[in-house]
Amino acid sequence: MKLRYKFLIIVIIVSLAPLLSIGYVLINESATEIREKTEEGLLNLVKAKSKYYDEQLQTLRIDLEKLAEYISSNWGRGNYYNKSYIWISPDGKGYENYIEDMKNFEMIIESFRLMMYKNDKISLAYFGMENGLCFLSDPNVVKKLFNLVSMGEKFDHRERIWYTLAKEKNRTVWSPLYIDVNTGMLVTTVSSPVYVNEKFMGVVGMDLLLDTLKNDILDIKFADSGYSLLVGRDGYILVHPEYTEAGKSWNESFEEKNIFNISGLSEIGEEIKNSSVGLKIIKLEGEKSYAVFSPIEEINGSLVFILPEKVIMESVAKTIKEMALIVLFISVGITLIAFLFSRHITAPIENLQKATKEVALGNLDRRVEVKGKDEVADLARDFNKMVAELRMSNKALKESEEKYRGLFEESTDAIYISTEDGKLLDINEAGEKLFGYTKEELRKMNVENLYENKEDRNRFKKEIEKKGFVKDYEVRLKRKDGKIIDCLLSSVKIEKDGKVFYQGIIRDVTEIKRTRKQLEMYNSLLRHDISNRSQISLGCLELLRETPLNEEQRKLVDKALGHLIYSQQLLQKLSIINKAGEKRIKKVNLDKAIKRGIESYEHIAKEKGIKINYDGKKAFVLANELLENVFSNLIENAINHADCKNIDIYVRENGDEYIITVKDDGEGVPDEIRDKLFEWGTKGKDSKGSGLGLHLVKIIVEGYGGRIMLKDAEKGAVFEIYLKKADHL
Numbered sequence: 151m152k153l154r155y156k157f158l159i160i161v162i163i164v165s166l167a168p169l170l171s172i173g174y175v176l177i178n179e180s181a182t183e184i185r186e187k188t189e190e191g192l193l194n195l196v197k198a199k200s201k202y203y204d205e206q207l208q209t210l211r212i213d214l215e216k217l218a219e220y221i222s223s224n225w226g227r228g229n230y231y232n233k234s235y236i237w238i239s240p241d242g243k244g245y246e247n248y249i250e251d252m253k254n255f256e257m258i259i260e261s262f263r264l265m266m267y268k269n270d271k272i273s274l275a276y277f278g279m280e281n282g283l284c285f286l287s288d289p290n291v292v293k294k295l296f297n298l299v300s301m302g303e304k305f306d307h308r309e310r311i312w313y314t315l316a317k318e319k320n321r322t323v324w325s326p327l328y329i330d331v332n333t334g335m336l337v338t339t340v341s342s343p344v345y346v347n348e349k350f351m352g353v354v355g356m357d358l359l360l361d362t363l364k365n366d367i368l369d370i371k372f373a374d375s376g377y378s379l380l381v382g383r384d385g386y387i388l389v390h391p392e393y394t395e396a397g398k399s400w401n402e403s404f405e406e407k408n409i410f411n412i413s414g415l416s417e418i419g420e421e422i423k424n425s426s427v428g429l430k431i432i433k434l435e436g437e438k439s440y441a442v443f444s445p446i447e448e449i450n451g452s453l454v455f456i457l458p459e460k461v462i463m464e465s466v467a468k469t470i471k472e473m474a475l476i477v478l479f480i481s482v483g484i485t486l487i488a489f490l491f492s493r494h495i496t497a498p499i500e501n502l503q504k505a506t507k508e509v510a511l512g513n514l515d516r517r518v519e520v521k522g523k524d525e526v527a528d529l530a531r532d533f534n535k536m537v538a539e540l541r542m543s544n545k546a547l548k549e550s551e552e553k554y555r556g557l558f559e560e561s562t563d564a565i566y567i568s569t570e571d572g573k574l575l576d577i578n579e580a581g582e583k584l585f586g587y588t589k590e591e592l593r594k595m596n597v598e599n600l601y602e603n604k605e606d607r608n609r610f611k612k613e614i615e616k617k618g619f620v621k622d623y624e625v626r627l628k629r630k631d632g633k634i635i636d637c638l639l640s641s642v643k644i645e646k647d648g649k650v651f652y653q654g655i656i657r658d659v660t661e662i663k664r665t666r667k668q669l670e671m672y673n674s675l676l677r678h679d680i681s682n683r684s685q686i687s688l689g690c691l692e693l694l695r696e697t698p699l700n701e702e703q704r705k706l707v708d709k710a711l712g713h714l715i716y717s718q719q720l721l722q723k724l725s726i727i728n729k730a731g732e733k734r735i736k737k738v739n740l741d742k743a744i745k746r747g748i749e750s751y752e753h754i755a756k757e758k759g760i761k762i763n764y765d766g767k768k769a770f771v772l773a774n775e776l777l778e779n780v781f782s783n784l785i786e787n788a789i790n791h792a793d794c795k796n797i798d799i800y801v802r803e804n805g806d807e808y809i810i811t812v813k814d815d816g817e818g819v820p821d822e823i824r825d826k827l828f829e830w831g832t833k834g835k836d837s838k839g840s841g842l843g844l845h846l847v848k849i850i851v852e853g854y855g856g857r858i859m860l861k862d863a864e865k866g867a868v869f870e871i872y873l874k875k876a877d878h879l
Contacts, residue, residue, distance in 0.1 A: 213352065223640060417441075748799075793816045
């Protein structure tokens with residue numbers, strides 16, 4: 151039975167004699183019920199807010215992990231860079247040593263922009279690498295770092311807490327508060343390690359300003375009173391309304407308080423540590439206060455709302471005083487007054503209680519009617535404000551999900567999500583077209599039935615179990631019409647709530663493989679046919695050259711022979727280019743490869759009075775049998791185009807590499823072709839060559855994971871080839 155009915159029945163039954171004592175009892179019951187309802191309302195408010203904040207932080211963490219996986223999966227696919235967004239720790243020097251890594255700028259900056267567009271709470275995104283390279287979403291930060299260097303300071307991201315913590319834990323982490331070098335304000339960072347081919351590359355992170363966190367969680371009020379805290383399970387206060395950087399610089403530490411060391415708050419320490427939900431009255435700074443707490447699992451902590459008890463008790467005391475006056479001076483009309491008063495007091499609380507339960511169940515359209523200007527009305531206003539903000543946040547979250555869904559459905563490649571045991575949870579329209587099944591049909595199937603060989607499914611699971619992902623995994627799949635298709639499968643393993651899921655992309659390369667195979671066949675037949683016919687022509691011309699000929703005829707025969715020999719060399723280079731990507735890399739004797747390259751053109755060099763100098767070097771590199779072509783082509787290039795007298799070759803060590811220098815004392819490379827020297831068809835103004843030699847050299851060297859460059863020199867041309875050591879094999 152409701153309180154107001156109890157009140158009426160007792161007043162009617164009991165005589166006026168015990169009216170005061172009975173009124174006293176009822177007043178206390180009213181006060182107790184008001185207090186209990188208020189406590190329940192506060193608890194529901196904090197629970198709803200902690201759930202909302204947990205979802206927000208979880209979304210940021212999941213987005214960051216996707217960003218880390220995206221960087222890992224697409225590493226090495228960039229083509230250009232912009233140094234305005236890149237910092238080299240610790241002093242901004244040495245950009246020329248990171249050219250290849252910096253080319254990933256194209257892929258990284260686009261992912262940063264997409265992430266920050268999706269999450270407006272992020273103030274800065276960045277990817278710091280173990281080698282000192284750091285990509286940032288804002289070029290103004292790079293300018294600030296250079297200003298620090300100009301003032302004698304240095305900045306190394308590898309020493310920052312967000313980097314060291316993610317690297318040490320080897321998982322996604324939320325950092326403690328620290329002073330941001332960009333804004334000079336307190337921030338926390340969610341950061342995650344990035345691996346490429348199982349090698350630790352660095353840490354990707356996103357900054358959230360303390361002010362952003364404050365604005366999101368420190369908005370729970372009761373009659374304009376109370377404040378919120380964000381507390382970790384270890385007791386450290388992550389967010390406090392009084393926290394500030396207090397004029398400290400970016401390289402100074404910021405120490406958080408621990409509730410176990412604060413009188414009063416230490417009383418709820420074990421509840422926070424155990425992720426409990428509840429409400430407790432504590433004594434804080436000599437004053438009794440409510441401490442309402444609810445866990446936020448994403449950060450391994452809890453949201454705590456502190457409200458002085460007197461705020462609620464003032465309302466209760468006011469109620470007791472008013473009821474006592476009514477009992478004393480208006481005894482005759484006690485029944486009517488008690489009815490009206492009890493209804494006035496309890497109805498808003500009951501409505502608020504019902505509303506909080508509905509909100510907890512997900513009804514964000516629920517509102518409570520606000521009447522009057524008392525504390526209960528203030529609580530109702532705060533409740534309506536909180537629900538409105540939750541609704542806006544929920545709407546923003548749904549819009550974000552719709553954007554992701556749009557990307558999911560509009561992709562031309564098949565995108566899917568499946569369980570470990572083969573149940574397909576979702577697939578986009580491109581996937582339906584690829585397999586010829588409807589989405590409903592695919593969900594009823596086990597994905598192993600889409601494989602030509604079901605054992606390939608088991609091999610795929612073993613492969614993804616090793617690294618947590620697979621990239622461009624070749625597999626043959628089967629359509630509904632029975633047609634077999636060649637595909638590349640890129641997937642990532644996701645673990646959630648103790649279950650394993652696979653999410654990935656399937657790309658149909660059947661037509662590409664068929665076309666490539668056909669082209670290779672035509673190319674092979676063409677080279678073979680031309681080579682055979684050229685050999686016959688060479689033989690005929692050689693026989694003709696032995697017959698009596700006049701001077702003019704001999705010149706014509708020599709010219710024809712020269713062109714045929716040139717054609718044969720051109721076919722040979724084209725053949726080497728085709729083989730460059732097919733040969734397996736292994737341990738190769740560098741000295742023998744150089745000497746074989748020299749032997750190929752040593753007799754021609756002697757005829758032209760050119761001396762080739764090489765002392766030999768006992769070294770082994772990662773290469774294959776095509777390596778000698780690198781040196782023979784560079785020597786041929788010097789002999790035919792440099793007009794030199796000496797060609798010097800020497801080898802030196804540089805860390806885990808060997809640097810081979812090929813230098814001549816000729817005329818050097820013309821300025822107009824220096825920048826495109828290694829491109830197909832590039833040659834000097836008067837050159838009769840094909841422009842393939844140096845292009846071939848570049849293809850072979852880069853196929854070994856090395857590089858070649860033309861160095862500036864006062865005289866002649868100087869080429870440097872960088873090859874990885876293989877001495878440890």
